[in-house]
Amino acid sequence: MRLVWAALVGIVVAVAASAMAGEIPLGERRSGYDFMSRETRAMQDDDTANPGMLWVLEGESLWGRKVGAAGRACADCHGDARGSMKGVAARHPAFDAGTGRPVNLEQRINLCRVDRQQAPRLAWEGRDLLALTAYVARQSRGMPINGVVDQRMQAFLDAGRATFYRRQGQLNLACSQCHDDHWGRRLAGNVIPQGHPTGYPLYRLEWQGLGSLQRRLRNCMVGTRAEPYEYGGPDFVDLEVFLMWRARGMTIDSPAVRP
Amino acid sequence: MDRRAFLRTAGAGLGLVSIVAVRPAGATPERMRDAIRKVVGSSAVTPGRVKLELPPLSENGHAVPLTVSVESPMTEADHVRALHVFTEINPLPDVAAFRFTPRSGRARVSTRVRLANTQTVVAIGELSDGSFWSDRATVVVTLAACLEGPL
């Protein structure tokens, strides 16, 4: 009975929140994929041409490698990722009871590294963490992003929303001004996407490599001449919670390719 | 006495080290022509037979898909020996050389190239009879917004 009540509250909260001014109507939401050229889309669609798959392959091999004082591989607890990791990327960031906060996929992997494998944390944007994240995220490809709000996450979702609508930096721009109000128009020759994190970690042509959502957000912040948040800091994770909620129902297409 | 030599001697005379700022030359249409001449020698190059496929507009110059091909029976008697690709504006004119044998089956290669800016790309085909053919394509290269800056 309590579960049903919690779910109802969750749905009511989600519906009430969606009445925010300026939010893109659900029917008009588009993935960044839709704004890309035909050639870049072809690069993403072909697993034998998508450079992101090189990281997925590496992640697959790291998945089976025993590490740390515990001498354990991811596979020892989680078995075949193709089954056990299905849907995981679609519902992260998720609430972590231990820290009392949401954690994103990278943080979840590091929690396992430290707690279960007794191995040191993997560095943000390091090759190993990107490879493992890409491998796990790949297992959610084709699945919809989870839209049900865990009640414990509400405060963090609200904080992330506030960040999204807050003007920042020298250019005094809020994320919403480009990505809610001017998506589809051009900036420096590229089309402004709506900013949905459906394909992370992704291969950005500009980086000539694979990178995380937080790396891309840091690019945005540098672009608006704002001081970028720290990797893994609450500002970023709360924003990720909001962005994933904003993209609820959209399809995961990791590892994506973007210009 | 040319200007550079004058500066050298003048600087030496004053006990100064003359610093002459030299900007990397970069490719120009002339350098591309020289690079092509290195491949074809004194032979004539006829436009045609080679097909160079590039998108007319590229969202990012770091990875532009390119396909180059020649319709050829690829027999011992009549095949494509090589396909060469050059650029006009990149720091270096050479992009790649692809070498085929009759066992290649098709003279057709796809890859991804870097283009420094909007420019013309040229492909030269070398056939087994010693003839050279060419095709060219122009690509408009746009820049990404919201760049990285120092990480």
Next chain:
Amino acid sequence: MARALINVPAQAKRGEIIEIKTLISHVMETGHRRTETGAPIARDIIRQFVCTYNGAEVFRAELHPAIAANPFLVFSTVATESGTLTFTWTGDNAFSVTESAAITVS
């Protein structure tokens, strides 16, 4: 850790032209870039790619810095006999990677 993705059909009919796709992890550092303090970053690229079919060379590519990072190459060969296709990438700083794929030709 060099990783290569190779796409070759496992089976083919004799005389059929098969398409091979290769993708290898490599930064392809051009040699034109500089660090924040202006120091040049040395060139580090794959310079050559060779495909052999039961030991005989069927395709070769000479690459320059203008080839994009994580080089992608699609080319063809004629399926003549069963055996092994070998792919070798070599380049700066003694870079050398060899991968193979078996093919059955009927």
